[in-house]
Each structure stands twice: as C-alpha cells, then as structure tokens.
Amino acid sequence: MSACEFESLEDCLETHLPQAELTEVKRILFGKETKKLELPACAVEAASEHDFELKGYRFEAAQEQLRPPRRIRVGLIQHRIVLPTDAPILDQINAMHSRVGEMVEVAAMCGVNIVCFQETWTMPFAFCTREKEPWTQFAESAEEGNTTRFCQELAKKYNMVVVSPILEREELHDTLWNTAVVISNSGNVLGKSRKNHIPRIGDFNEVSGQSPSNYMIYSSCVELGKLLCSPYFLHTQSTYYMEGDTGHTVFQTQFGKIAVNICYGRHHPLNWFMYSMNGAEIIFNPSATVGALSEPMWPIEARNAAIANHCFTCAINRVGTEKFKNEFTSGDGKKAHHDFGHFYGSSYVAAPDGSRTPGLSRTRDGLLVVEMDLNLNRQISDKWSFKMTGRYAEYAEELSKAVKQDFKPNIVKE
Numbered sequence: 001m002s003a004c005e006f007e008s009l010e011d012c013l014e015t016h017l018p019q020a021e022l023t024e025v026k027r028i029l030f031g032k033e034t035k036k037l038e039l040p041a042c043a044v045e046a047a048s049e050h051d052f053e054l055k056g057y058r059f060e061a062a063q064e065q066l067r068p069p070r071r072i073r074v075g076l077i078q079h080r081i082v083l084p085t086d087a088p089i090l091d092q093i094n095a096m097h098s099r100v101g102e103m104v105e106v107a108a109m110c111g112v113n114i115v116c117f118q119e120t121w122t123m124p125f126a127f128c129t130r131e132k133e134p135w136t137q138f139a140e141s142a143e144e145g146n147t148t149r150f151c152q153e154l155a156k157k158y159n160m161v162v163v164s165p166i167l168e169r170e171e172l173h174d175t176l177w178n179t180a181v182v183i184s185n186s187g188n189v190l191g192k193s194r195k196n197h198i199p200r201i202g203d204f205n206e207v208s209g210q211s212p213s214n215y216m217i218y219s220s221c222v223e224l225g226k227l228l229c230s231p232y233f234l235h236t237q238s239t240y241y242m243e244g245d246t247g248h249t250v251f252q253t254q255f256g257k258i259a260v261n262i263c264y265g266r267h268h269p270l271n272w273f274m275y276s277m278n279g280a281e282i283i284f285n286p287s288a289t290v291g292a293l294s295e296p297m298w299p300i301e302a303r304n305a306a307i308a309n310h311c312f313t314c315a316i317n318r319v320g321t322e323k324f325k326n327e328f329t330s331g332d333g334k335k336a337h338h339d340f341g342h343f344y345g346s347s348y349v350a351a352p353d354g355s356r357t358p359g360l361s362r363t364r365d366g367l368l369v370v371e372m373d374l375n376l377n378r379q380i381s382d383k384w385s386f387k388m389t390g391r392y393a394e395y396a397e398e399l400s401k402a403v404k405q406d407f408k409p410n411i412v413k414e
C-alpha cells in the first residue's frame with residue numbers, strides 16, 4: 001500500500017485492535033479520550049454531498065465556581081487543490097474559494113466560532129519548483145486582496161473569525177510574505193501574522209536564493225540596528241518571501257486570544273512559547289508538509305506545544321499530490337521530479353492536558369470541528385505550573401550570551 005492510500009493511523013488501529021487493547025492504546029497514544037461532538041444532520045448531509053470528511057470532538061474542563069465555562073468551537077479545514085497547477089491562475093483561486101466556501105458553510109452549521117485554513121490555501125505549494133512565474137502571481141494584498149474580501153464576507157455572514165493564510169504581496173515595495181490574515185467576526189481585518197521561519201529542507205526550499213548564513217546576517221543586522229533590517233536590505237537574501245516581521249502577535253477576538261504559527265515555525269519550541277508568553281489561548285499552525293519528510297513529527301510537535309504552553313494548538317495540513325509541469329530537483333543527487341510527494345492532511349487539535357483529537361484523513365478534504373472550554377488552560381497551568389516553574393530570566397540571560405559570536409559553551413571538562 002502506498003503512503004497516499006493509507007487512510008489514517010486511527011482507522012488502522014480501530015480496524016485491527018480488539019476493543020480492550022484499543023482503549024489502552026488510545027489512552028497512551030492520544031491521552032484522555034476526547035468525546036465525539038454531536039453535529040447537526042444538515043451538516044453531515046452537506047459534507048457528504050460535497051464529498052468531504054466531517055468530524056467533531058469536544059474537550060471538557062472542570063466546572064469552576066467563580067468563572068463560567070468559556071466554550072467555543074474551532075473549525076480546521078484541509079483540502080487538496082481543485083484545478084491542475086497549470087490552469088489559469090484566477091480559475092485556480094476562484095475554484096479554491098468556492099471549495100472552501102462550501103466547507104465554511106458547513107462549519108457555520110456546526111456552530112464554529114473560529115475557522116482556520118491551511119498554509120497558502122489559495123494556491124498549489126509551488127515553491128518547490130524554484131520558478132517565480134507564474135506562482136508569484138498568486139500573491140495578494142493582505143488588507144485589500146480578493147481573498148481577504150472573500151473571507152470578510154464569510155466572517156460577517158457567519159459571525160465567524162476567519163484565519164486565512166495566503167501568499168501576501170505588500171504592494172508598496174512588491175515584497176512577498178507568507179502571511180495569515182486574521183479577520184474578525186465583525187468582518188474587519190484584525191491584523192496579520194507573517195511566517196517567521198522559512199524552510200530550506202528538501203523540496204521545501206522556500207529561500208533557494210538565500211545564503212546559508214542568513215541567520216548570521218540577520219543577527220548582525222539586529223546588532224546594527226533596525227535600519228539595516230528594512231525589507232530593502234533583507235530582500236537581497238530571499239527568493240520567495242521574507243522572513244516575517246510581525247513578531248509573536250496575539251489577536252484578541254470575541255472568542256479568545258489566538259495566534260498563528262505558520263508551518264515550519266512548529267519545529268521551533270521557542271516560537272510557540274513566545275506566542276504563549278503574549279497570552280495566546282489557541283495557537284493555529286497552518287501547514288503544508290509531506291509524508292516522507294515530517295509525518296512522524298507531526299503528531300508530536302503541536303501536541304507538545306499545547307502541553308508545554310498550557311494552551312490549545314491546532315495543526316492543519318493540506319492533502320493530495322500536486323503535480324507541476326516542469327521537473328525540478330531537490331539538490332540531493334536524486335532524479336528530477338514533477339511533484340513534492342503526498343501531503344498527508346491529518347489535521348488535529350491538541351489540548352493543554354496532553355490529550356488530542358484523532359486526525360482527519362490522510363487523503364480526503366475535511367473539516368474538523370472541535371469544541372473546547374478555554375478554562376482548561378488555567379486549570380492545567382495551576383496543576384502543572386510550567387509557566388510558574390520555568391526559569392525564564394535565567395534562560396534569557398544565557399540565550400543572550402549564546403547568540404553572540406564570541407559565545408563559549410558552558411562545558412566542564414576533566
């Protein structure tokens with residue numbers, strides 16, 4: 001069986017394990033069981049009619065005496081590209097709008113308050129090709145672009161916060177960014193969060209023109225002052241889009257404080273940590289990643305971030321295999337190829353108590369609806385106290401030394 005035919009780990013366990021073992025395996029693998037969420041029949045019917053998977057779960061928190069529950073619902077949407085990668089660009093974007101639009105309608109039927117889409121959801125993940133054309137034409141203004149306008153309509157219509165990760169074109173300087181636009185349920189653009197870690201791994205070579213010493217350049221740039229950190233300076237380093245400059249912004253929405261840690265940022269524990277230090281209660285991780293590269297890491301990283309930071313995390317990955325007309329190589333001595341491999345979906349939500357929902361399918365479009373009581377964050381923080389016991393001042397002091405050129409590791413030798 002090929003990787004793209006394997007439906008999901010959970011399905012495999014359900015099919016093959018006897019009930020008693022299954023319960024234990026699930027407890028150990030997934031933590032405290034997340035209860036199934038009853039979803040309206042009209043939503044179930046619509047999902048089946050539109051041929052996507054619909055799953056619902058809920059995380060519970062203890063009833064408190066002084067605070068009412070803060071129950072909200074998030075929706076995670078994963079999907080494949082709709083048209084071939086060489087179809088006219090506007091047709092591709094419109095087809096994606098219409099696909100995701102029908103999925104958001106079902107999310108609304110399920111009472112979703114905050115919906116998040118996958119990384120650069122309006123386009124194929126074309127950065128692997130290293131070609132600029134026609135892919136940069138998918139970039140749009142975060143504030144004024146058609147995709148943002150489309151999401152604003154959805155947000156107003158369904159009273160839903162929409163997190164829309166796109167390829168952003170900042171028109172003033174024609175600078176490109178990989179950006180999540182956060183649209184309030186009022187329909188206003190609340191702000192944006194730009195991808196702040198950019199991969200240089202295998203076909204995920206999103207900075208192929210960039211020198212490997214970018215980190216050193218960036219660090220010295222910080223040392224030299226903000227002037228040199230302007231996009232004009234860094235622009236010379238980057239091929240597709242710039243390393244984000246929006247810091248670890250948290251967005252206060254009507255339904256809770258949210259942050260967006262885009263794809264490759266999930267490998268960086270300090271990245272999650274900083275969003276959480278700014279008060280994020282839910283951190284979304286819109287991603288695009290393939291099986292051969294990252295699948296064993298996928299169930300661990302966002303889940304660990306939820307545990308370590310006393311918050312909820314939502315990991316979203318696209319599905320399918322995207323084929324490109326021109327062959328490309330990965331700079332690893334292997335043959336040139338037309339595709340990236342299989343994007344394995346498997347979107348899921350993790351809670352601060354270490355439990356997690358089962359993932360969506362590895363092969364199908366899907367909507368995961370998850371109800372959570374945000375009171376759980378503080379309850380788990382009071383129990384485990386990672387924030388209280390962390391030695392942040394000490395780490396900060398040591399880290400500020402460790403990033404310096406003249407750093408000497410603290411190693412005792414005989």
Ligand SMILES: NC(=O)NCCC(=O)O
Nearest residue numbers: 199204263264288289294
């Ligand atoms: N989109 C993206 O940053 N992918 C990098 C590969 C990974 O982080 O799994």
